[in-house]
Amino acid sequence: MTDPANDATPDPATLPAGTLRALMTLADDGGRFSMIAVDQRPPIFAALARYGNRAPSDVAYEEVAAVKGVLLEMLAPHASAALLDPVWTHPHHLRQVPGGVGLLSTLEDHAFELEAGERRSRAIPDWNVAKIKRCGAQAVKVLAWDRSDVSAATRDHQDGFVAEIGRACREHDIPFVLELLIYPLPGEEPGSAEYARSKPRLVLDSVRHFTEERFGVDLLKLEFPAELKRTAEFSAGAFDGQRREAVYDLDEVRSYLSELDAVASVPWVVLSAGVGPHEFAFNVELACLAGASGFLAGRAIWYDALEDYPDLAAVRERLDRISVPYLRSLSAMAQRGRPWTEHRKYLGGVAVAGAGPRWHAEYGA
Amino acid sequence: MTDPANDATPDPATLPAGTLRALMTLADDGGRFSMIAVDQRPPIFAALARYGNRAPSDVAYEEVAAVKGVLLEMLAPHASAALLDPVWTHPHHLRQVPGGVGLLSTLEDHAFELEAGERRSRAIPDWNVAKIKRCGAQAVKVLAWDRSDVSAATRDHQDGFVAEIGRACREHDIPFVLELLIYPLPGEEPGSAEYARSKPRLVLDSVRHFTEERFGVDLLKLEFPAELKRTAEFSAGAFDGQRREAVYDLDEVRSYLSELDAVASVPWVVLSAGVGPHEFAFNVELACLAGASGFLAGRAIWYDALEDYPDLAAVRERLDRISVPYLRSLSAMAQRGRPWTEHRKYLGGVAVAGAGPRWHAEYGA
Numbered sequence: 001m002t003d004p005a006n007d008a009t010p011d012p013a014t015l016p017a018g019t020l021r022a023l024m025t026l027a028d029d030g031g032r033f034s035m036i037a038v039d040q041r042p043p044i045f046a047a048l049a050r051y052g053n054r055a056p057s058d059v060a061y062e063e064v065a066a067v068k069g070v071l072l073e074m075l076a077p078h079a080s081a082a083l084l085d086p087v088w089t090h091p092h093h094l095r096q097v098p099g100g101v102g103l104l105s106t107l108e109d110h111a112f113e114l115e116a117g118e119r120r121s122r123a124i125p126d127w128n129v130a131k132i133k134r135c136g137a138q139a140v141k142v143l144a145w146d147r148s149d150v151s152a153a154t155r156d157h158q159d160g161f162v163a164e165i166g167r168a169c170r171e172h173d174i175p176f177v178l179e180l181l182i183y184p185l186p187g188e189e190p191g192s193a194e195y196a197r198s199k200p201r202l203v204l205d206s207v208r209h210f211t212e213e214r215f216g217v218d219l220l221k222l223e224f225p226a227e228l229k230r231t232a233e234f235s236a237g238a239f240d241g242q243r244r245e246a247v248y249d250l251d252e253v254r255s256y257l258s259e260l261d262a263v264a265s266v267p268w269v270v271l272s273a274g275v276g277p278h279e280f281a282f283n284v285e286l287a288c289l290a291g292a293s294g295f296l297a298g299r300a301i302w303y304d305a306l307e308d309y310p311d312l313a314a315v316r317e318r319l320d321r322i323s324v325p326y327l328r329s330l331s332a333m334a335q336r337g338r339p340w341t342e343h344r345k346y347l348g349g350v351a352v353a354g355a356g357p358r359w360h361a362e363y364g365a
Numbered sequence: 366m367t368d369p370a371n372d373a374t375p376d377p378a379t380l381p382a383g384t385l386r387a388l389m390t391l392a393d394d395g396g397r398f399s400m401i402a403v404d405q406r407p408p409i410f411a412a413l414a415r416y417g418n419r420a421p422s423d424v425a426y427e428e429v430a431a432v433k434g435v436l437l438e439m440l441a442p443h444a445s446a447a448l449l450d451p452v453w454t455h456p457h458h459l460r461q462v463p464g465g466v467g468l469l470s471t472l473e474d475h476a477f478e479l480e481a482g483e484r485r486s487r488a489i490p491d492w493n494v495a496k497i498k499r500c501g502a503q504a505v506k507v508l509a510w511d512r513s514d515v516s517a518a519t520r521d522h523q524d525g526f527v528a529e530i531g532r533a534c535r536e537h538d539i540p541f542v543l544e545l546l547i548y549p550l551p552g553e554e555p556g557s558a559e560y561a562r563s564k565p566r567l568v569l570d571s572v573r574h575f576t577e578e579r580f581g582v583d584l585l586k587l588e589f590p591a592e593l594k595r596t597a598e599f600s601a602g603a604f605d606g607q608r609r610e611a612v613y614d615l616d617e618v619r620s621y622l623s624e625l626d627a628v629a630s631v632p633w634v635v636l637s638a639g640v641g642p643h644e645f646a647f648n649v650e651l652a653c654l655a656g657a658s659g660f661l662a663g664r665a666i667w668y669d670a671l672e673d674y675p676d677l678a679a680v681r682e683r684l685d686r687i688s689v690p691y692l693r694s695l696s697a698m699a700q701r702g703r704p705w706t707e708h709r710k711y712l713g714g715v716a717v718a719g720a721g722p723r724w725h726a727e728y729g730a
Contacts, residue, residue, distance in 0.1 A: 017500040018500045018501040020460075020501075021459055021502075024459075024463070025390075027464060028464075029464070061722050080464075087722060090717070091382070091717045091728075092720055094382060094385060094389075098389070098394050099390040099391065099394070099445075100394070100465030101465075124725065126725060126726035131728055134537070135383045135538065136382060136384075136390075136503070136538070172499070173499050173501070352456045354456070359455070359456035360451035360455070360492045363499070364496050364500070365491070
């Protein structure tokens with residue numbers, strides 16, 4: 001609602017009813033996202049292989065499904081939403097997501113095509129936006145690998161992949177949560193000082209590109225645009241005991257985050273991308289202070305508990321003892337972030353598109 | 366999950382993923398429904414006309430929308446789900462339903478065709494199951510007027526109306542919440558002892574009919590199958606100071622409720638149908654003790670607060686002071702009811718239909 005007493009208040013932005021409702025179900029009542037991901041695939045296969053002493057290819061479907069069920073059972077009740085994959089998790093463990101907790105479904109396949117080291121994303125075969133809407137999930141989550149310096153063919157492929165999903169999300173009136181991840185091209189060393197130095201620019205380029213309106217994104221799931229292990233303040237080994245060459249300091253990191261927030265044309269959350277719990281807590285705090293609306297993360301929260309695999313009772317106990325309090329502390333930090341409804345896109349508030357006595361007739365017609 | 370240690374445990378019942386998820390969002394975490402209805406139309410028009418001193422036809426669209434917004438704002442946060450109409454409420458007040466509270470949408474028009482006193486239901490023009498699913502609502506609510514003793518033509522019309530909606534709900538994988546209401550035929554006096562005497566049989570006939578699997582109902586919204594004002598225990602005027610002829614006693618009422626519970630092949634909730642708050646509290650308690658899984662009600666909860674209309678601040682204050690605590694007391698009573706997942710239909714538990722590694726491929730295909 002606009003305030004008639006204040007001419008400076010802009011008109012409310014509008015969203016289609018289904019998208020607005022679903023975004024509300026993913027956030028807490030204050031508009032922050034504390035979302036838990038259990039849609040990981042290769043990292044889970046690898047953990048079960050490692051702690052079960054066999055090859056990833058020897059890990060059975062049922063074992064993966066069972067572990068994901070335990071993660072969801074212990075963590076979903078403490079999250080504002082949960083992200084499930086449709087193969088190992090959704091069909092078996094839907095009952096583990098409380099009704100008041102939002103539900104996201106993953107669309108992209110964990111396998112991608114490689115063309116001269118460039119990654120081209122694709123959807124899980126036989127899974128699509130229509131099915132995600134139909135099964136009651138409240139958002140379509142898609143990871144797009146991205147580099148601003150790839151070939152035109154890879155650029156076109158990734159743009160087409162993302163734009164097509166954006167169109168389908170509008171067609172079915174469901175939020176589009178786009179995750180962006182940069183990756184090393186041939187010859188680049190992901191753990192190196194040089195790669196860390198290039199990260200802010202690569203992440204910012206990626207956000208700048210996919211935040212364009214033509215892609216139809218409602219919420220961005222972004223990686224932290226720097227490596228805290230490579231800041232002057234933390235490079236002595238604060239997180240893992242390993243000393244590294246520093247390539248920036250915290251003030252510079254804060255400026256990358258401010259720039260990222262200025263570039264993102266829609267609300268955004270931060271992801272954990274395999275960093276440990278200690279480092280991720282700083283990521284969440286810094287990101288939220290810079291304007292993020294919370295987090296959507298998995299491994300930083302539950303990965304360590306898998307060390308006790310295959311003893312599922314021990315995994316469950318460790319999740320309860322360590323991961324649940326950690327998740328709650330992240331949720332508390334997320335309260336320092338910006339409610340998604342207060343993103344500058346929604347400066348005048350947010351209302352249902354086409355509201356009025358004919359809405360029901362014109363909606364989706 | 367079946368318990369391998371106990372051969373007597375039946376296999377879990379299955380529901381399509383979208384329907385299962387949505388039912389979970391409507392209930393509280395314990396499986397009981399405390400649902401608030403603000404989809405009423407003629408009762409709201411009448412109240413605004415009466416307390417605003419004019420004819421119902423002089424009540425403007427915006428006034429109805431505004432009042433419904435106040436009801437929702439004050440009550441939805443205390444309910445497990447909220448039922449909205451798509452004309453006055455949904456487009457304007459979606460933001461008043463917290464994300465963790467379930468959302469139902471009404472499909473039937475408040476106007477019905479009359480054929481020799483027999484009521485034939487119809488949908489709101491230009492509103493349908495596909496739009497309800499699309500806009501993110503988690504159930505389709507339909508009121509069907511019913512009498513077991515109507516003409517074959519009216520029977521066919523009502524059966525066709527309900528069965529068609531049931532089919533559409535399966536097509537879009539969304540729960541079907543069917544409300545059944547009996548009504549007086551020409552020559553019958555709704556306030557009479559005779560009508561009260563006929564009520565248990567009429568209500569039971571109606572439930573017995575529409576609980577058949579061909580109608581595809583997931584949750585029944587049922588009227589209390591007797592009039593407590595006409596029981597020996599309450600006929601001296603306990604609820605409204607008016608003495609009436611008693612036509613049954615509480616033990617008989619309990620037996621009607623048991624019969625109703627035995628007849629209902631799916632979980633059920635009780636509705637308020639215009640009875641006052643005192644009487645409705647007894648209805649909820651008796652129904653839940655007999656097997657109901659909670660309530661879906663409006664007028665008993667908020668109607669009295671409309672006496673202060675058009676002073677919306679006073680309406681809001683009265684909702685806060687009286688209706689909210691009353692709603693919470695009803696929710697507490699609902700905890701004595703049967704969780705929907707423990708209805709005999711789900712004796713072996715409830716799981717996603719088709720669960721397995723190919724679910725995502727076969728679902729909705």
